[in-house]
Amino acid sequence: MDDLYREVIIEHYKNPSFKGKLNPHDYSFSDSNPLCGDHIQVELRVDERGIVSEAMFDGHGCAISQASADLLMESIVGKPLDEVKQLSKQDVLELLGIDLGPVRLKCALLPLKVLKAGIYGLGEASDDLVE
Amino acid sequence: MLNVEILREDFPILKRAVQEGSLLAYLDSTATSQKPLAVIDAMNEYYRRSNSNIHRGVHTLAEEATALYEAARDRITKFINAVSAREIIYTRNTTESINLVAYSWGRSHLKSGDVVILTEMEHHSNLVPWQMLQSELGIRLEFIPVTEEGLLDLDAYRILLERKPKLVSFTHMSNVLGTINPVAEVATLAHSVGAMVLVDGAQSVPHLPVDVQALDVDFYAFSAHKMCGPTGIGILYGKEEWLVAMPPFLGGGDMIKEVHLHSFKANSLPHKWEAGTPAIAEAVGFGAAVDYLSKIGMEEIQTHEHAMTEYALDRLVEIPGVKVLGPTAEKKGGVVAFTVNGIHPHDVAQILDRDGIAIRAGHHCAQPLHEKFGIPASSRASFYFYNTAEEVDRLVAGIYKVKELFG
Numbered sequence: 001m002d003d004l005y006r007e008v009i010i011e012h013y014k015n016p017s018f019k020g021k022l023n024p025h026d027y028s029f030s031d032s033n034p035l036c037g038d039h040i041q042v043e044l045r046v047d048e049r050g051i052v053s054e055a056m057f058d059g060h061g062c063a064i065s066q067a068s069a070d071l072l073m074e075s076i077v078g079k080p081l082d083e084v085k086q087l088s089k090q091d092v093l094e095l096l097g098i099d100l101g102p103v104r105l106k107c108a109l110l111p112l113k114v115l116k117a118g119i120y121g122l123g124e125a126s127d128d129l130v131e
Numbered sequence: 132m133l134n135v136e137i138l139r140e141d142f143p144i145l146k147r148a149v150q151e152g153s154l155l156a157y158l159d160s161t162a163t164s165q166k167p168l169a170v171i172d173a174m175n176e177y178y179r180r181s182n183s184n185i186h187r188g189v190h191t192l193a194e195e196a197t198a199l200y201e202a203a204r205d206r207i208t209k210f211i212n213a214v215s216a217r218e219i220i221y222t223r224n225t226t227e228s229i230n231l232v233a234y235s236w237g238r239s240h241l242k243s244g245d246v247v248i249l250t251e252m253e254h255h256s257n258l259v260p261w262q263m264l265q266s267e268l269g270i271r272l273e274f275i276p277v278t279e280e281g282l283l284d285l286d287a288y289r290i291l292l293e294r295k296p297k298l299v300s301f302t303h304m305s306n307v308l309g310t311i312n313p314v315a316e317v318a319t320l321a322h323s324v325g326a327m328v329l330v331d332g333a334q335s336v337p338h339l340p341v342d343v344q345a346l347d348v349d350f351y352a353f354s355a356h357k358m359c360g361p362t363g364i365g366i367l368y369g370k371e372e373w374l375v376a377m378p379p380f381l382g383g384g385d386m387i388k389e390v391h392l393h394s395f396k397a398n399s400l401p402h403k404w405e406a407g408t409p410a411i412a413e414a415v416g417f418g419a420a421v422d423y424l425s426k427i428g429m430e431e432i433q434t435h436e437h438a439m440t441e442y443a444l445d446r447l448v449e450i451p452g453v454k455v456l457g458p459t460a461e462k463k464g465g466v467v468a469f470t471v472n473g474i475h476p477h478d479v480a481q482i483l484d485r486d487g488i489a490i491r492a493g494h495h496c497a498q499p500l501h502e503k504f505g506i507p508a509s510s511r512a513s514f515y516f517y518n519t520a521e522e523v524d525r526l527v528a529g530i531y532k533v534k535e536l537f538g
């Protein structure tokens with residue numbers, strides 16, 4: 001019935017495959033969406049060839065941010081870190097397959113912001129990372 | 132009894148369809164209220180007829196604009212029963228009013244180690260200005276705890292008062308729990324140990340009769356936009372003796388009596404506190420809003436909202452998995468914050484929006500309060516005199532729909 005709440009989004013929200021912690025890990029970062037207090041943590045393992053071997057997210061948020069995180073983790077496993085660094089807003093929207101207004105876009109992009117801030121070793125997940 | 136159907140005619144926006152086929156059910160007046168034609172027209176008329184700068188011209192338009200600006204102040208003075216219009220300072224909003232007190236009174240009266248008492252249910256605008264003074268001056272912040280039921284713990288407050296606070300600053304009505312706090316009692320206790328009292332009235336002035344003399348508070352802050360008025364204008368009420376003694380906040384035109392190259396003499400009240408060209412059309416709109424509310428009657432408004440709240444609480448608690456925050460209808464205003472088990476408030480609000488129902492989701496600028504209750508966010512429906520039981524029914528039906536979608 002509802003585009004934004006396509007079954008796949010509800011499914012990833014209710015039964016995420018990549019939710020949890022990775023210990024040990026090579027990269028870890030977390031940040032919040034100041035608008036709603038949603039919080040996302042991302043942890044990665046990267047092998048000696050620079051390829052993401054495992055990825056997990058944790059935290060709390062709405063269906064959009066949680067589904068976005070789960071889909072994002074799924075999509076980066078097996079990819080070279082250099083390629084992950086290049087991911088953009090458009091890539092996330094394609095993973096979700098929905099159009100979003102400015103407010104909900106922030107929810108959808110939080111996981112990517114956190115992921116990129118972690119890889120780049122930045123202090124905070126800023127909006128410039130997902131332009 | 133209010134004739135809500137007739138009053139709704141005054142609000143063009145309430146006839147708007149937001150989504151195809153569904154009329155707007157606006158349940159977010161706690162964030163900002165809708166505006167009646169009386170206010171929109173007054174501002175429109177001001178710009179069409181009388182627009183001019185104030186206090187500095189002698190031509191007809193300047194006289195008219197100044198008279199309108201000051202007449203609005205007089206009406207606001209009466210509306211909250213201040214002693215005189217000199218005690219009514221125009222600001223941008225509640226937030227600026229609180230910041231004015233923190234900046235001017237706080238910096239001139241507080242020093243390292245001084246205690247300021249706040250509460251756990253404050254909006255960020257009554258937390259952050261004091262946290263800034265905490266870093267700058269080393270003041271100590273103490274918080275009146277909120278009970279499980281959502282009330283201020285007054286026994287704990289009495290114990291905190293033994294620390295001889297310099298200021299007690301708290302909200303009249305919580306924008307999340309809806310709790311109406313016993314302002315006069317808290318203020319009397321504060322004064323008994325020599326503390327000043329600042330009240331955040333952002334949610335109370337729009338929804339219940341407020342008499343600042345009866346409450347006997349030192350400062351009282353509120354915003355026009357939550358009480359049918361425009362954005363961009365608010366009020367700081369302050370007892371005259373404090374406003375006279377405090378050092379100015381912003382410096383510039385209008386707030387001075389004389390200026391020399393190396394010195395200035397501040398203007399008399401209330402102009403001392405209004406530097407630069409103010410929000411004139413907004414003041415005119417604010418005056419019209421106060422007239423509009425006075426005509427309806429604040430007691431009637433409160434009674435209607437109470438009935439709405441009671442009905443909403445009754446219906447919401449029937450829904451499995453829904454938990455309402457805050458006390459029973461007797462102890463609160465028209466604010467109903469709730470959680471739906473396993474479903475994020477954003478998702479609740481978004482799905483309701485599909486049926487034209489506007490509620491708020493998030494922490495509502497009260498993150499510490501949500502932390503206290505162990506939740507990151509909540510959904511919030513809030514009522515004004517223009518809301519109906521039918522809108523509550525739509526809210527309830529919408530929540531069932533959300534639950535169904537998330538299975």
Ligand SMILES: Cc1ncc(COP(=O)(O)O)c(C=O)c1O
Nearest residue numbers: 224225226254256306331333354
């Ligand atoms: C209790 C309370 N205090 C302060 C504010 C801040 O009001 P404003 O944003 O108009 O400054 C609000 C409104 O959001 C509020 O509900």
